[in-house]
Amino acid sequence: MLQPFDDTYFMKKALLEAEEAYEKGEIPVGAIVVANNTIIARSHNLTELLNDVTAHAEMQVITSAANHIGGKYLTDCTLYVTLEPCQMCAGALYWSQISKIVFGAEDTQRGYRVMGTKLHPKTKVVSGVLAEDASLLLKRFFIERRNLN
Amino acid sequence: MLQPFDDTYFMKKALLEAEEAYEKGEIPVGAIVVANNTIIARSHNLTELLNDVTAHAEMQVITSAANHIGGKYLTDCTLYVTLEPCQMCAGALYWSQISKIVFGAEDTQRGYRVMGTKLHPKTKVVSGVLAEDASLLLKRFFIERRNLN
Numbered sequence: 001m002l003q004p005f006d007d008t009y010f011m012k013k014a015l016l017e018a019e020e021a022y023e024k025g026e027i028p029v030g031a032i033v034v035a036n037n038t039i040i041a042r043s044h045n046l047t048e049l050l051n052d053v054t055a056h057a058e059m060q061v062i063t064s065a066a067n068h069i070g071g072k073y074l075t076d077c078t079l080y081v082t083l084e085p086c087q088m089c090a091g092a093l094y095w096s097q098i099s100k101i102v103f104g105a106e107d108t109q110r111g112y113r114v115m116g117t118k119l120h121p122k123t124k125v126v127s128g129v130l131a132e133d134a135s136l137l138l139k140r141f142f143i144e145r146r147n148l149n
Numbered sequence: 150m151l152q153p154f155d156d157t158y159f160m161k162k163a164l165l166e167a168e169e170a171y172e173k174g175e176i177p178v179g180a181i182v183v184a185n186n187t188i189i190a191r192s193h194n195l196t197e198l199l200n201d202v203t204a205h206a207e208m209q210v211i212t213s214a215a216n217h218i219g220g221k222y223l224t225d226c227t228l229y230v231t232l233e234p235c236q237m238c239a240g241a242l243y244w245s246q247i248s249k250i251v252f253g254a255e256d257t258q259r260g261y262r263v264m265g266t267k268l269h270p271k272t273k274v275v276s277g278v279l280a281e282d283a284s285l286l287l288k289r290f291f292i293e294r295r296n297l298n
Contacts, residue, residue: 047221048221051215051216051219051220051221052211052212052215052216052221053211053215053221053222053241053244053245054203054208054211054212054241054244059203062201062202062203063201063203066200066201066202067200067201070200071200072196072197072200072201072202073202086240086244087236087237087239087240087243087266087267088236088237088238088240088241088243088244089237089240090236090237090240091235091236091237091238091239091240091266092202092203092237094236094237095202095203095235095237096202115240115266115267116265116266116267117236117240117264117265117266118236118264118265
């Protein structure tokens, strides 16, 4: 059977969010939350615009998805995020008991895996989905920033 | 010289916030952020009322303090929190580059130390300030909850 709603499909939507962050001069990371093949939350990194280190894409969609559901646990949800979550976001995902996390590019410096952050035992993880696209966008951003300064 | 503004003084203010959380039926944790001996942010756990796992006291005061300062880094600030921060909050504190963290009761289950979360190398930590008061309030809360169910 044809399956139009696969991980690649939804990661493309998260990448569109990352591109919006890029346009705003934010480190380009985007995230969406999906439940029953429906996007229930979408956002992108807003740390510069909001002057707030907690305004990562993941934090915003966790709050937004919980609002949508009317409950704080995301036990039947999947997060798609273009970059591997950091300690903070992985810690929030731990509390949310989210079912599944799909991320694109890995973060070998500050990603939750190298930092040793624990996810909830019920959370499944898929990595590397459209990693190249997410990574290229980040590289492009940092090269442009360097040239500006 | 008399020093009225010591860690105990400010932890008492954080405990008042924890008591407010208690009154609202929230797990009683309170936090404040201090800069130049002035409280620039105060809040308490609101995860139940807001239906949001990210609404820990620390997360709220990090955002609020950054708003007050007009910049996202809390490099000249001290956080007072009645309970040891979790992975998420320690991860947010890492990004904030906060100067100092003072916490009350330790959390041997989900505290950042047992979970292995990394703070910023510049962040100093003081633990155990009014730990007994913070711990008693938490115990009282959980005993009452158990009796209600």
